Amino acid sequence: MSAIIHGAGAATALTTFNSKKLVAPCRTNLPARSKRCIVVAGSDDASKSFGSSSVLSVRRPQKLIANAVATKTDTSATTGHELLLFEALQEGLEEEMDRDPHVCVMGEDVGHYGGSYKVTKGLADKFGDLRVLDTPICENAFTGMGIGAAMTGLRPVIEGMNMGFLLLAFNQISNNCGMLHYTSGGQFTIPVVIRGPGGVGRQLGAEHSQRLESYFQSIPGIQMVACSTPYNAKGLMKAAIRSENPVILFEHVLLYNLKEKIPDDDYICNLEEAEMVRPGEHITILTYSRMRYHVMQAAKTLVNKGYDPEVIDIRSLKPFDLYTIGNSVKKTHRVLIVEECMRTGGIGASLTAAINENFHDYLDAPVMCLSSQDVPTPYAGTLEEWTVVQPAQIVTAVEQLCQ
Amino acid sequence: MALSRLSSRSTTLLQPLATAAFPTSLRRRHISTDTTPITVETSLPFTTHLVEPPSRAVETSSEELLSFFRDMALMRRMEIAADSLYKAKLIRGFCHLYDGQEAVAIGMEAAITRRDAIITSYRDHCTFLGRGGGLFEAFSELMGRTTGCSKGKGGSMHFYKKDASFYGGHGIVGAQAPLGCGLAFAQKYSKEEAVTFTLYGDGAANQGQLFEALNIAALWDLPAVLVCENNHYGMGTAEWRSAKSPAYFKRGDYVPGLKVDGMDALAVKQACKFAKEYALKNGPIILEMDTYRYHGHSMSDPGSTYRTRDEISGVRQVRDPIDRVRKLIISHDIATEKELKDMEKEVRKDVDAAVAQAKESPIPKPSELFTNIYVKGFGSESFGADRKELRKCRHTKIISSLSTEQTQA
Numbered sequence: 001m002s003a004i005i006h007g008a009g010a011a012t013a014l015t016t017f018n019s020k021k022l023v024a025p026c027r028t029n030l031p032a033r034s035k036r037c038i039v040v041a042g043s044d045d046a047s048k049s050f051g052s053s054s055v056l057s058v059r060r061p062q063k064l065i066a067n068a069v070a071t072k073t074d075t076s077a078t079t080g081h082e083l084l085l086f087e088a089l090q091e092g093l094e095e096e097m098d099r100d101p102h103v104c105v106m107g108e109d110v111g112h113y114g115g116s117y118k119v120t121k122g123l124a125d126k127f128g129d130l131r132v133l134d135t136p137i138c139e140n141a142f143t144g145m146g147i148g149a150a151m152t153g154l155r156p157v158i159e160g161m162n163m164g165f166l167l168l169a170f171n172q173i174s175n176n177c178g179m180l181h182y183t184s185g186g187q188f189t190i191p192v193v194i195r196g197p198g199g200v201g202r203q204l205g206a207e208h209s210q211r212l213e214s215y216f217q218s219i220p221g222i223q224m225v226a227c228s229t230p231y232n233a234k235g236l237m238k239a240a241i242r243s244e245n246p247v248i249l250f251e252h253v254l255l256y257n258l259k260e261k262i263p264d265d266d267y268i269c270n271l272e273e274a275e276m277v278r279p280g281e282h283i284t285i286l287t288y289s290r291m292r293y294h295v296m297q298a299a300k301t302l303v304n305k306g307y308d309p310e311v312i313d314i315r316s317l318k319p320f321d322l323y324t325i326g327n328s329v330k331k332t333h334r335v336l337i338v339e340e341c342m343r344t345g346g347i348g349a350s351l352t353a354a355i356n357e358n359f360h361d362y363l364d365a366p367v368m369c370l371s372s373q374d375v376p377t378p379y380a381g382t383l384e385e386w387t388v389v390q391p392a393q394i395v396t397a398v399e400q401l402c403q
Numbered sequence: 404m405a406l407s408r409l410s411s412r413s414t415t416l417l418q419p420l421a422t423a424a425f426p427t428s429l430r431r432r433h434i435s436t437d438t439t440p441i442t443v444e445t446s447l448p449f450t451t452h453l454v455e456p457p458s459r460a461v462e463t464s465s466e467e468l469l470s471f472f473r474d475m476a477l478m479r480r481m482e483i484a485a486d487s488l489y490k491a492k493l494i495r496g497f498c499h500l501y502d503g504q505e506a507v508a509i510g511m512e513a514a515i516t517r518r519d520a521i522i523t524s525y526r527d528h529c530t531f532l533g534r535g536g537g538l539f540e541a542f543s544e545l546m547g548r549t550t551g552c553s554k555g556k557g558g559s560m561h562f563y564k565k566d567a568s569f570y571g572g573h574g575i576v577g578a579q580a581p582l583g584c585g586l587a588f589a590q591k592y593s594k595e596e597a598v599t600f601t602l603y604g605d606g607a608a609n610q611g612q613l614f615e616a617l618n619i620a621a622l623w624d625l626p627a628v629l630v631c632e633n634n635h636y637g638m639g640t641a642e643w644r645s646a647k648s649p650a651y652f653k654r655g656d657y658v659p660g661l662k663v664d665g666m667d668a669l670a671v672k673q674a675c676k677f678a679k680e681y682a683l684k685n686g687p688i689i690l691e692m693d694t695y696r697y698h699g700h701s702m703s704d705p706g707s708t709y710r711t712r713d714e715i716s717g718v719r720q721v722r723d724p725i726d727r728v729r730k731l732i733i734s735h736d737i738a739t740e741k742e743l744k745d746m747e748k749e750v751r752k753d754v755d756a757a758v759a760q761a762k763e764s765p766i767p768k769p770s771e772l773f774t775n776i777y778v779k780g781f782g783s784e785s786f787g788a789d790r791k792e793l794r795k796c797r798h799t800k801i802i803s804s805l806s807t808e809q810t811q812a
Contacts, residue, residue: 104592130591130592133623135619136615136618136619136622138612138615138618138619140581140611140612140615141580141581141584141612141616141618141619142581142615142619143581144578144580144582144584144585144612144616145581145582145584145585145588145616145619146585147581147582147585148570148581148582148583148585148586148588148589149585149586149588149589149592151570151582151585151586151589152520152586152589152590152593153589154588154589154592154593171575171578172578172581172582175573175574175575175578176573176578180571181775181777181778182556182775183553183556183558183561183563183572184553184557184561184563184565184571184572185552185553185554185555185556185557185563185775186554186774187553187563187564187565188563188565188570189778220776221776221777223777244778244779245777245778245779
């Protein structure tokens, strides 16, 4: 119990991962720790461009996302293949289903339809209807069903068509998924992955733009991760499936078309580890999911103005990777959290509390948290833009903190 | 009343039983190994919905009847002991007792194997026992000791026994229905020739997730048997006050159903056997067990504010499951009244011994608070930045505060 298992993750044998290297306290070892799991030296090198939207959002015409970071392509990377984020998720899922016959997918329209965001496209043809199960519209029941199946040893990947729909399954997720391992005294493990898109950005309206990470974060017994690039999407998907703990994987509706070159070989990303996006000296900016791109865009402006922000994509929403975060705080002494969660009771609120509690002596300024407004997301485009944090606000906040 | 068929074997039994010279143990051994089939008719006919009923004539044996009697007496005694323990404040929180409903657990066990899964609600003590759980584990769990079946961390509503395919033990009404479908799905996925019995009550029958689960099970032909233990009261609300249609076995609509006298262990056994065969071939089926609980909903409910004491004692006199089996045993001359009383006394001694042993069991250590949250424990705390120092002193602070609480309590 007292042995700290940092980054070793769950019971899965991480064949590509040497957990011993992680115990190294020096942060400069970070790139050396794992050859696989980090985006080296900032996101500028990786190629991330928004392809023309071909996402299957049947309801409305596509909108080109103008306010995210477009970076130049990296041609110097080693052998790999380029794909979009939803394809990366699909690849991860398919590889895990090939590897372990216990892995199955269930959700609405995941089978014949191919998934509302095409993450499960082609899987039903390959693996059959029993392994890629089209469920009726009953979130409570099919989430419960997945958990019951997991109690016997299957490893279901439960998809919520939109994260917001999983509110209907909250009882199953909280009481059965999170707590059964504990209340049964360790007899049952629940190796489910609950995944789905959430977040603000496609003018989907209030009910379809929810961020459930704040509601789920206090459920004991679950892990939460948020992916933001094709590389970590595939890695986190695979790690989540291999994990013995229930994992909730948060995807974002706007990020499905990100393009990046990822390695050909089998790799996973550590579920409890944060990602160093851009090392810096002046201020630590903690972010996750889509806000990473707003932060990186703001970072360009900040660099021009002479600031050197350190950007960390926390990735692991529960538990927080306080090791990476702490080392960063010790270096920069200033923290800005940029998140898409609501202000009240969001991930940022918990992270602020955790940082204040643990690293208070290292802070030169109060922890600042930029979150979305505590409002239902409006439909109108301009209003919707203003519910979330914009790069200009990030720049202002950094300038304020670094005075 | 039961159709008793006196075989020639039983007339020869009359002679040794009459002689007091024979030692009791020898006689009991002789009787309990008798497996000659006896056919008994169920008390009431089965009511059906979209299916042909099974035969009313149930095959049993003296061995089986005696085991029914002993096991049901054990369950009854355990629940009564739990009642006294609760009043003595050794069991806290919620305690939902099953006495009166024992026939459902026993009859079901007689019809199925340990590979078939059972999942039920919070009224799970006797189901746990039926699945092979021990008295000591049950009482330890009720009293929150480490020797309990869930290490003291689950409590009355969270009994589980994985190796016997007993999946609990669930506190939220109706939440076990989708879980049960998941168990059946896994059985179908892995092609095991086994079924899942998902038990729920008349109160849970009105939960939406039950219909969702029914739809799913019927859609994919899952080997699920949904068993409604209808004890006619959803806590304090009678079934006619909470359900427009209290014919729970018909609620499946396209799913066939069978209504069974839940106080007759043999009828339950017959119905469960029939349901298992049906589910393996055709998909889900609903069984409604017409049963009754003598205690209130839980120990905090006296049980008499919404029903009369006459009703409770009336059911106890006319329909009690243990008395029914007792009468069967006596009329078939399998054992005498005195022997059955001795059996009950023995059961009582076993229960008292288990209670005494459980009372001596250790309470969980404070560090147990953080185990089994995740499979590979990194505890429930986030990482400390300076892992060694910070974590150690926070850890010991929590533990020392817990231990002072305990000594003060």
